[in-house]
Amino acid sequence: MTVRFVSHTADVQFIVRASTKAKLFEECARAFSLCVAEGKRISPCEKRTIVLSGDDDLSLLYRFMDELIFFVDGERFLVSNVHATLAKNELRATCEGIRLTHSKGFRHVKAATYAEMYLKKQKGGWEARVVLDV
Amino acid sequence: MKETLVRVADHVYELPISGTMHVPGRIFASENLLASIEDPCIKQVANVASLPGIVEYSFAMPDIHQGYGFPIGGVAAFDSERGIISPGGVGYDINCGVRILTTKITSKEFKSKRITLLNALYKAIPSGLGESSEFKLSEKDLHGVLEKGVGWAVARGYASANDAEKTEDGGCIEGADASKVSQKARGRGRNQLGTLGSGNHFLEIQEVETIFDRVTARVFGLHEGTIVVMIHCGSRGLGHQTASDYILAMEKEYGFERLPDRELACAPLRSKLGKDYCAAMAAAANFAFVNRQIISYHVRNVFKQFFPREAMPLLYDIAHNIAKFETHVVEGKKRELCVHRKGATRSLGPGRKEIPSCYRSQGCPIFLPGSMGTHSYILAGTKTAELISFGSAAHGAGRVLSRSYAIKHLRMPDVKKQLARHDVILKTGSERGALEEAPAVYKNIDEVAHVSDALGLGKLVARVKPLAVVKG
Numbered sequence: 036m037t038v039r040f041v042s043h044t045a046d047v048q049f050i051v052r053a054s055t056k057a058k059l060f061e062e063c064a065r066a067f068s069l070c071v072a073e074g075k076r077i078s079p080c081e082k083r084t085i086v087l088s089g090d091d092d093l094s095l096l097y098r099f100m101d102e103l104i105f106f107v108d109g110e111r112f113l114v115s116n117v118h119a120t121l122a123k124n125e126l127r128a129t130c131e132g133i134r135l136t137h138s139k140g141f142r143h144v145k146a147a148t149y150a151e152m153y154l155k156k157q158k159g160g161w162e163a164r165v166v167l168d169v
Numbered sequence: 170m171k172e173t174l175v176r177v178a179d180h181v182y183e184l185p186i187s188g189t190m191h192v193p194g195r196i197f198a199s200e201n202l203l204a205s206i207e208d209p210c211i212k213q214v215a216n217v218a219s220l221p222g223i224v225e226y227s228f229a230m231p232d233i234h235q236g237y238g239f240p241i242g243g244v245a246a247f248d249s250e251r252g253i254i255s256p257g258g259v260g261y262d263i264n265c266g267v268r269i270l271t272t273k274i275t276s277k278e279f280k281s282k283r284i285t286l287l288n289a290l291y292k293a294i295p296s297g298l299g300e301s302s303e304f305k306l307s308e309k310d311l312h313g314v315l316e317k318g319v320g321w322a323v324a325r326g327y328a329s330a331n332d333a334e335k336t337e338d339g340g341c342i343e344g345a346d347a348s349k350v351s352q353k354a355r356g357r358g359r360n361q362l363g364t365l366g367s368g369n370h371f372l373e374i375q376e377v378e379t380i381f382d383r384v385t386a387r388v389f390g391l392h393e394g395t396i397v398v399m400i401h402c403g404s405r406g407l408g409h410q411t412a413s414d415y416i417l418a419m420e421k422e423y424g425f426e427r428l429p430d431r432e433l434a435c436a437p438l439r440s441k442l443g444k445d446y447c448a449a450m451a452a453a454a455n456f457a458f459v460n461r462q463i464i465s466y467h468v469r470n471v472f473k474q475f476f477p478r479e480a481m482p483l484l485y486d487i488a489h490n491i492a493k494f495e496t497h498v499v500e501g502k503k504r505e506l507c508v509h510r511k512g513a514t515r516s517l518g519p520g521r522k523e524i525p526s527c528y529r530s531q532g533c534p535i536f537l538p539g540s541m542g543t544h545s546y547i548l549a550g551t552k553t554a555e556l557i558s559f560g561s562a563a564h565g566a567g568r569v570l571s572r573s574y575a576i577k578h579l580r581m582p583d584v585k586k587q588l589a590r591h592d593v594i595l596k597t598g599s600e601r602g603a604l605e606e607a608p609a610v611y612k613n614i615d616e617v618a619h620v621s622d623a624l625g626l627g628k629l630v631a632r633v634k635p636l637a638v639v640k641g
Contacts, residue, residue: 042571044207044235073601090421093431101413108406109356139598143367143641145409146261149416149431150237168237168261168409169368169572 038066041164047144048151048166056092057119059154059161060099060126064117067103068132070167071142077115079131088125092154095126100147100165103130107144111135144169170211174203180231180620184211189429190218195226197558199620202231205569205612213240216429220245222252222438224499224506228558230513231620232537232567232612236260238432241512241568244561247438249494249505254443255435256419256450258509260490261412263450264457265370265403267536267564268336268486269547270465271390272397272472272479276376276636279396282475283594287374287637289474291596293467294372296365296641304362304463311355314362315347318455319462327466334525336486337515337533340458346448350407351414358407358456363463367602367641370402372464373538375545375633382630385531385549389484391631398472398481399545399633400464401538403490404457411453415446438507447492454491461486484547485525485534489514489564495523497559508559516562516627518552535627538565539614541595541606541638542588546618546629553625562626566611575605584608588638597640606640 036058041048047070051062068077085102089095106112114132121127135141145168154163174182174196182203184194194214198206210233217239218227224246233242238257247253279286306314313321319340322328333340365372375397380386391397404411419434422442428434436443469481492509499506517523517533524533532550539545543566554560581600584607588595597603622629 042573
């Protein structure tokens with residue numbers, strides 16, 4: 036499983052790889068967390084649950100990232116680890132993370148985007164690309 | 170795709186119709202600026218030209234760079250009957266915009282108190298990720314902000330009638346409907362009113378260094394050697410969530426298979442969903458106007474501690490991520506159009522009814538912020554812009570280098586030294602964030618401003634120089 040940040044002119048772009056589609060969603064959450072925390076170590080102490088459905092893989096991934104962004108802005112909760120399961124187009128995710136008591140030194144993510152987004156099966160696993168509007 | 174561009178006049182390049190494009194693209198740029206425009210950006214100009222009901226051209230302003238769906242610096246007008254509205258053509262940060270407060274304080278007077286004043290501003294104005302405001306809005310107040318805009322702030326004593334008058338659309342966009350903004354969006358915005366945010370948003374104290382047009386500058390209240398305060402931010406999480414909500418709703422209702430880019434999800438302007446988005450966008454835009462107004466309220470209170478007699482009147486507040494219903498002349502006939510401006514500013518020439526009466530003889534004020542180490546420009550709207558770009562101009566410098574490039578190749582001590590050489594003091598909560606916004610990652614604002622003036626997209630009025638910067 037890997038997370039790789041790739042250069043993007045205005046915003047933040049990452050490519051993740053994982054052995055299964057569910058783990059791919061977990062890795063996307065980890066990439067999001069790395070992006071927001073800007074490398075700071077997070078020791079999770081709270082949990083949230085997400086249940087989402089989408090019309091296809093990309094809308095599910097978009098909605099998942101959107102939910103993680105809402106956690107930060109609406110509930111001041113930053114995810115660090117996710118355990119995800121997928122059944123058809125439904126995602127169930129248990130999210131561990133921290134409550135943000137201050138925000139200095141954390142990056143604000145405005146939105147998930149469909150820009151250049153993909154999610155595909157590859158030899159030996161799955162790969163996805165996400166661009167976040169910061 | 171750059172090789173397909175045809176130079177049709179000085180600083181004007183045309184992208185001929187090909188593939189699914191309904192109209193040509195038109196890019197306003199000098200040769201230098203064109204060199205920094207990459208193919209994905211030009212592809213986005215072509216993609217916008219493929220949307221139903223687009224009129225005349227898919228435009229790119231001189232500060233164009235790659236965005237989502239639309240390029241940043243993209244302008245497109247759609248027929249109000251047969252056209253569409255696209256949240257991707259407005260941007261996630263609905264009514265991201267700029268305002269300027271003027272003062273009679275000289276730069277010398279300001280500099281004598283600069284550090285303590287900057288620290289006080291930084292303390293008074295929340296900035297950074299999801300930073301909360303002292304304004305914990307009740308549902309009733311949030312409703313008032315969304316539907317009444319700056320009128321809500323006037324009623325609560327956070328704004329004057331003059332502030333409302335000198336805000337685009339009087340600080341309240343017609344048709345705003347709070348019920349079209351989701352609970353999720355309200356949840357993100359509720360505690361963020363009066364906050365600056367992060368990324369490229371900033372508050373800057375600047376010196377009016379050069380006046381190009383004395384008459385207009387006097388009308389705008391600009392005087393050489395005095396300081397002004399420029400505020401750049403938007404609708405915070407409330408606007409971002411509104412954009413995401415409607416992108417998902419539109420692709421579900423109308424699909425995306427025929428679109429060249431899924432981020433261009435759209436709905437017919439006359440459809441229920443199209444009208445709902447217009448009402449939600451207007452509400453989020455009102456939130457952004459009030460956000461900048463509350464920040465102004467804090468700024469004035471801080472300045473009062475140091476300069477008790479300063480009123481700090483608002484010069485103007487303009488949106489640069491918005492869609493507006495406007496009347497323009499197309500092929501000799503007046504038409505009602507929905508003009509999408511994403512990273513583009515309205516440039517209306519003298520006489521237009523949309524301009525506050527005090528500025529109507531000069532054209533609407535336009536602000537082109539540079540980066541934190543470079544000049545910014547103040548222009549006035551023109552009749553030429555109404556003819557050649559549906560009354561639109563650039564919105565700033567436009568990025569040219571990536572955030573990761575900045576982190577990899579630039580160093581904060583060097584950026585600070587560079588700022589010090591230009592006599593600029595920076596206060597930031599995130600050095601990494603500030604590094605990503607270093608002057609080197611932006612296009613040459615002087616060139617953007619002068620190309621805009623040469624084309625007639627705006628008329629140069631004044632150049633301002635940064636003295637102190639707050640970044641989230």
